[in-house]
Amino acid sequence: MKIAIGNDHVAVGLKNIIKEHLEERGYEVVDFGTNSTERFDYPISGYKVGCAVAAGECDLGVLICGTGVGISLAANAVEGVRAVVCSEPYSAKLSREHNNTNIVAFGARVVGSELAKMIVDEWLDAKFEGGRHQRRIDMIAEIKETQHLEAAEA
Template sequence: MRIAIGNDHVGTEMKRAIAAHLESLGHEVVNFGTDSTERTDYPIYGERVARAVAAGEVDCGILICGTGVGISLAANKVRGIRAVVCSEPYTARLSKQHNNTNILAFGARVVGVDLAKMIVDEWLNASFEGGRHQRRVDMIADIERREECGPEGC
Protein backbone atom coordinates (compact mmCIF):
# COMPACT_ATOMS: atom_id res chain seq x y z
CA MET A 1 0.00 0.00 0.00
CA ARG A 2 0.93 3.62 -0.48
CA ILE A 3 0.48 5.35 2.89
CA ALA A 4 0.68 9.09 3.57
CA ILE A 5 2.13 10.13 6.90
CA GLY A 6 1.95 13.58 8.43
CA ASN A 7 3.01 15.13 11.69
CA ASP A 8 3.75 18.33 13.50
CA HIS A 9 6.92 18.98 15.50
CA VAL A 10 5.74 16.87 18.45
CA GLY A 11 5.30 13.80 16.24
CA THR A 12 8.59 13.96 14.33
CA GLU A 13 10.38 11.18 16.21
CA MET A 14 7.27 8.98 16.32
CA LYS A 15 6.79 9.50 12.57
CA ARG A 16 10.27 8.20 11.86
CA ALA A 17 9.63 5.04 13.86
CA ILE A 18 6.20 4.43 12.31
CA ALA A 19 7.48 5.11 8.78
CA ALA A 20 10.30 2.60 9.30
CA HIS A 21 7.78 0.07 10.63
CA LEU A 22 5.50 0.56 7.62
CA GLU A 23 8.41 0.21 5.21
CA SER A 24 9.52 -2.99 6.96
CA LEU A 25 6.05 -4.37 6.21
CA GLY A 26 6.50 -3.55 2.52
CA HIS A 27 4.43 -0.37 2.34
CA GLU A 28 5.46 2.77 0.50
CA VAL A 29 5.42 5.79 2.83
CA VAL A 30 4.83 9.29 1.49
CA ASN A 31 5.99 11.94 3.96
CA PHE A 32 3.72 14.99 4.23
CA GLY A 33 4.94 15.97 7.69
CA THR A 34 7.70 18.08 9.09
CA ASP A 35 11.10 16.53 9.70
CA SER A 36 11.96 19.19 12.26
CA THR A 37 11.24 19.50 15.97
CA GLU A 38 10.86 23.26 15.55
CA ARG A 39 7.36 24.40 16.49
CA THR A 40 4.85 24.29 13.63
CA ASP A 41 1.08 24.08 13.16
CA TYR A 42 -0.63 20.66 12.93
CA PRO A 43 -3.54 21.77 10.66
CA ILE A 44 -1.06 22.17 7.79
CA TYR A 45 -0.11 18.50 7.91
CA GLY A 46 -3.59 17.18 8.66
CA GLU A 47 -4.89 18.91 5.56
CA ARG A 48 -1.98 17.77 3.36
CA VAL A 49 -2.52 14.11 4.20
CA ALA A 50 -6.31 14.39 3.97
CA ARG A 51 -6.17 15.96 0.52
CA ALA A 52 -3.82 13.22 -0.72
CA VAL A 53 -6.16 10.53 0.64
CA ALA A 54 -9.29 12.21 -0.74
CA ALA A 55 -7.67 12.61 -4.18
CA GLY A 56 -6.67 8.94 -4.27
CA GLU A 57 -2.95 9.76 -4.45
CA VAL A 58 -2.43 7.36 -1.52
CA ASP A 59 -4.43 4.46 -0.11
CA CYS A 60 -4.73 5.83 3.41
CA GLY A 61 -3.05 8.14 5.89
CA ILE A 62 -1.51 8.27 9.35
CA LEU A 63 -1.31 11.48 11.37
CA ILE A 64 0.67 12.23 14.52
CA CYS A 65 0.64 15.26 16.79
CA GLY A 66 0.70 15.59 20.58
CA THR A 67 -2.66 13.91 21.18
CA GLY A 68 -3.82 13.11 17.63
CA VAL A 69 -6.92 15.21 18.20
CA GLY A 70 -6.02 18.53 16.57
CA ILE A 71 -4.45 17.03 13.46
CA SER A 72 -7.43 14.69 12.99
CA LEU A 73 -9.89 17.57 13.34
CA ALA A 74 -8.10 19.37 10.51
CA ALA A 75 -8.13 16.23 8.35
CA ASN A 76 -11.84 15.66 8.96
CA LYS A 77 -12.64 19.04 7.40
CA VAL A 78 -11.73 17.59 3.99
CA ARG A 79 -14.68 16.01 2.21
CA GLY A 80 -14.55 12.24 2.14
CA ILE A 81 -12.19 11.90 5.07
CA ARG A 82 -13.02 9.75 8.06
CA ALA A 83 -10.09 10.23 10.42
CA VAL A 84 -10.07 8.51 13.80
CA VAL A 85 -7.93 9.13 16.86
CA CYS A 86 -6.91 5.90 18.58
CA SER A 87 -4.92 5.22 21.72
CA GLU A 88 -5.38 1.45 21.61
CA PRO A 89 -5.70 -1.25 18.93
CA TYR A 90 -9.32 -2.31 19.50
CA THR A 91 -10.78 1.06 18.48
CA ALA A 92 -8.42 1.20 15.51
CA ARG A 93 -9.69 -2.15 14.21
CA LEU A 94 -13.36 -1.36 14.77
CA SER A 95 -13.03 2.10 13.23
CA LYS A 96 -12.00 0.43 9.98
CA GLN A 97 -14.50 -2.43 10.19
CA HIS A 98 -17.51 -0.27 11.07
CA ASN A 99 -16.68 3.28 9.91
CA ASN A 100 -14.36 2.62 6.97
CA THR A 101 -11.86 5.12 8.35
CA ASN A 102 -9.24 6.22 5.87
CA ILE A 103 -6.92 8.12 8.22
CA LEU A 104 -5.57 6.96 11.57
CA ALA A 105 -4.30 9.49 14.09
CA PHE A 106 -2.63 9.14 17.45
CA GLY A 107 -0.65 11.22 19.89
CA ALA A 108 3.08 11.03 20.40
CA ARG A 109 2.49 12.30 23.95
CA VAL A 110 -0.20 9.67 24.57
CA VAL A 111 1.14 6.37 23.20
CA GLY A 112 4.63 4.92 22.99
CA VAL A 113 6.22 3.61 19.82
CA ASP A 114 5.44 -0.06 20.43
CA LEU A 115 1.77 0.63 21.18
CA ALA A 116 1.59 2.92 18.14
CA LYS A 117 2.88 0.07 15.96
CA MET A 118 0.20 -2.26 17.36
CA ILE A 119 -2.48 0.37 16.67
CA VAL A 120 -1.23 0.81 13.10
CA ASP A 121 -1.08 -2.95 12.50
CA GLU A 122 -4.64 -3.54 13.74
CA TRP A 123 -5.94 -0.68 11.61
CA LEU A 124 -4.11 -1.74 8.46
CA ASN A 125 -5.09 -5.39 8.82
CA ALA A 126 -8.79 -4.64 9.35
CA SER A 127 -11.29 -4.45 6.49
CA PHE A 128 -14.54 -2.55 6.17
CA GLU A 129 -17.43 -4.93 6.79
CA GLY A 130 -20.02 -3.01 4.76
CA GLY A 131 -23.58 -4.23 5.32
CA ARG A 132 -25.37 -2.30 8.04
CA HIS A 133 -22.26 -0.18 8.48
CA GLN A 134 -22.39 1.10 4.89
CA ARG A 135 -25.71 2.82 5.60
CA ARG A 136 -24.09 4.76 8.43
CA VAL A 137 -21.04 5.71 6.41
CA ASP A 138 -23.43 6.93 3.70
CA MET A 139 -25.24 9.01 6.33
CA ILE A 140 -21.93 10.67 7.25
CA ALA A 141 -21.34 11.47 3.56
CA ASP A 142 -24.85 12.95 3.40
CA ILE A 143 -23.99 15.30 6.27
CA GLU A 144 -20.96 16.47 4.29
CA ARG A 145 -23.08 17.11 1.20
CA ARG A 146 -25.70 19.05 3.18
CA GLU A 147 -22.97 21.11 4.82
CA GLU A 148 -21.49 21.89 1.43
CA CYS A 149 -24.75 22.52 -0.46
CA GLY A 150 -27.25 23.46 2.22
CA PRO A 151 -30.41 21.59 3.23
CA GLU A 152 -32.07 22.14 -0.18
CA GLY A 153 -29.19 20.44 -2.04
CA CYS A 154 -26.78 21.62 -4.72
Protein backbone atom coordinates in the same frame (compact mmCIF):
# COMPACT_ATOMS: atom_id res chain seq x y z
CA MET B 1 -0.14 0.18 -1.12
CA LYS B 2 0.86 3.80 -0.59
CA ILE B 3 0.43 5.40 2.84
CA ALA B 4 0.63 9.13 3.54
CA ILE B 5 2.13 10.12 6.88
CA GLY B 6 2.13 13.50 8.57
CA ASN B 7 3.15 15.02 11.86
CA ASP B 8 3.98 18.15 13.77
CA HIS B 9 7.16 19.07 15.67
CA VAL B 10 6.13 17.11 18.78
CA ALA B 11 5.86 13.85 16.84
CA VAL B 12 9.02 13.79 14.72
CA GLY B 13 10.55 10.85 16.58
CA LEU B 14 7.40 8.73 16.62
CA LYS B 15 6.70 9.56 12.96
CA ASN B 16 10.12 8.23 11.98
CA ILE B 17 9.57 5.02 13.98
CA ILE B 18 6.14 4.45 12.39
CA LYS B 19 7.45 5.32 8.92
CA GLU B 20 10.21 2.71 9.27
CA HIS B 21 7.69 0.18 10.63
CA LEU B 22 5.40 0.72 7.63
CA GLU B 23 8.28 0.37 5.19
CA GLU B 24 9.36 -2.85 6.92
CA ARG B 25 5.83 -4.14 6.35
CA GLY B 26 6.24 -3.41 2.63
CA TYR B 27 4.27 -0.19 2.32
CA GLU B 28 5.38 2.80 0.27
CA VAL B 29 5.29 5.83 2.57
CA VAL B 30 4.86 9.43 1.42
CA ASP B 31 5.97 11.85 4.12
CA PHE B 32 3.97 15.09 4.42
CA GLY B 33 5.28 15.93 7.88
CA THR B 34 8.13 17.88 9.32
CA ASN B 35 11.51 16.49 10.30
CA SER B 36 12.29 19.46 12.52
CA THR B 37 11.55 19.95 16.20
CA GLU B 38 11.00 23.66 15.50
CA ARG B 39 7.38 24.66 16.08
CA PHE B 40 5.26 23.41 13.14
CA ASP B 41 1.49 23.87 12.76
CA TYR B 42 -0.22 20.46 12.64
CA PRO B 43 -3.07 21.61 10.33
CA ILE B 44 -0.56 21.80 7.48
CA SER B 45 0.27 18.09 7.68
CA GLY B 46 -3.31 17.10 8.46
CA TYR B 47 -4.55 18.94 5.39
CA LYS B 48 -1.83 17.59 3.08
CA VAL B 49 -2.39 13.98 4.15
CA GLY B 50 -6.17 14.45 3.94
CA CYS B 51 -5.90 15.81 0.40
CA ALA B 52 -3.55 13.02 -0.72
CA VAL B 53 -5.93 10.35 0.60
CA ALA B 54 -9.11 12.02 -0.66
CA ALA B 55 -7.59 12.49 -4.14
CA GLY B 56 -6.47 8.86 -4.30
CA GLU B 57 -2.79 9.78 -4.49
CA CYS B 58 -2.31 7.69 -1.34
CA ASP B 59 -4.49 4.78 -0.24
CA LEU B 60 -4.50 5.54 3.49
CA GLY B 61 -2.99 7.98 5.97
CA VAL B 62 -1.36 8.09 9.39
CA LEU B 63 -1.22 11.32 11.39
CA ILE B 64 0.64 12.08 14.61
CA CYS B 65 0.70 15.21 16.76
CA GLY B 66 0.77 15.68 20.53
CA THR B 67 -2.64 14.08 21.10
CA GLY B 68 -3.76 13.14 17.58
CA VAL B 69 -6.85 15.29 17.99
CA GLY B 70 -5.89 18.54 16.27
CA ILE B 71 -4.22 16.93 13.28
CA SER B 72 -7.22 14.61 12.77
CA LEU B 73 -9.60 17.57 12.87
CA ALA B 74 -7.58 19.22 10.10
CA ALA B 75 -7.74 16.05 7.99
CA ASN B 76 -11.48 15.63 8.61
CA ALA B 77 -12.02 19.11 7.17
CA VAL B 78 -11.13 17.60 3.77
CA GLU B 79 -14.12 16.16 1.89
CA GLY B 80 -13.86 12.38 1.64
CA VAL B 81 -11.71 11.90 4.72
CA ARG B 82 -12.79 9.73 7.65
CA ALA B 83 -10.00 10.17 10.18
CA VAL B 84 -10.12 8.59 13.62
CA VAL B 85 -8.05 9.25 16.73
CA CYS B 86 -7.09 6.05 18.54
CA SER B 87 -5.10 5.43 21.69
CA GLU B 88 -5.49 1.65 21.59
CA PRO B 89 -5.70 -1.06 18.88
CA TYR B 90 -9.31 -2.22 19.37
CA SER B 91 -10.85 1.12 18.38
CA ALA B 92 -8.47 1.34 15.43
CA LYS B 93 -9.57 -2.07 14.19
CA LEU B 94 -13.29 -1.34 14.58
CA SER B 95 -12.94 2.08 12.97
CA ARG B 96 -11.85 0.32 9.77
CA GLU B 97 -14.35 -2.54 10.02
CA HIS B 98 -17.38 -0.38 10.84
CA ASN B 99 -16.55 3.17 9.70
CA ASN B 100 -14.18 2.50 6.79
CA THR B 101 -11.75 5.08 8.15
CA ASN B 102 -9.05 6.09 5.73
CA ILE B 103 -6.77 7.92 8.18
CA VAL B 104 -5.69 6.93 11.68
CA ALA B 105 -4.27 9.45 14.13
CA PHE B 106 -2.69 9.18 17.55
CA GLY B 107 -0.69 11.28 19.95
CA ALA B 108 3.04 11.16 20.54
CA ARG B 109 2.35 12.42 24.07
CA VAL B 110 -0.31 9.74 24.58
CA VAL B 111 1.05 6.46 23.22
CA GLY B 112 4.52 4.96 23.10
CA SER B 113 6.15 3.58 19.99
CA GLU B 114 5.20 -0.07 20.56
CA LEU B 115 1.55 0.77 21.22
CA ALA B 116 1.56 3.05 18.16
CA LYS B 117 2.82 0.14 16.03
CA MET B 118 0.04 -2.09 17.39
CA ILE B 119 -2.57 0.59 16.60
CA VAL B 120 -1.28 0.95 13.04
CA ASP B 121 -1.06 -2.81 12.50
CA GLU B 122 -4.59 -3.52 13.75
CA TRP B 123 -5.94 -0.64 11.66
CA LEU B 124 -4.14 -1.71 8.48
CA ASP B 125 -5.01 -5.39 8.86
CA ALA B 126 -8.73 -4.74 9.42
CA LYS B 127 -11.13 -4.74 6.47
CA PHE B 128 -14.36 -2.79 6.04
CA GLU B 129 -17.37 -5.05 6.63
CA GLY B 130 -19.89 -3.05 4.55
CA GLY B 131 -23.56 -3.97 4.99
CA ARG B 132 -25.28 -2.06 7.78
CA HIS B 133 -22.07 -0.11 8.28
CA GLN B 134 -22.16 1.24 4.71
CA ARG B 135 -25.70 2.46 5.31
CA ARG B 136 -24.47 4.43 8.32
CA ILE B 137 -21.55 5.92 6.40
CA ASP B 138 -24.02 6.93 3.69
CA MET B 139 -26.16 8.60 6.35
CA ILE B 140 -23.17 10.65 7.52
CA ALA B 141 -22.41 11.65 3.93
CA GLU B 142 -26.02 12.72 3.52
CA ILE B 143 -25.79 14.90 6.63
CA LYS B 144 -22.72 16.62 5.18
CA GLU B 145 -24.41 17.10 1.79
CA THR B 146 -27.54 18.52 3.39
CA GLN B 147 -25.41 20.92 5.41
CA HIS B 148 -23.61 22.06 2.21
CA LEU B 149 -26.95 22.61 0.45
CA GLU B 150 -28.41 24.54 3.39
CA ALA B 151 -25.32 26.75 3.51
CA ALA B 152 -25.54 27.42 -0.23
CA GLU B 153 -29.22 28.38 0.06
CA ALA B 154 -28.60 30.79 2.95
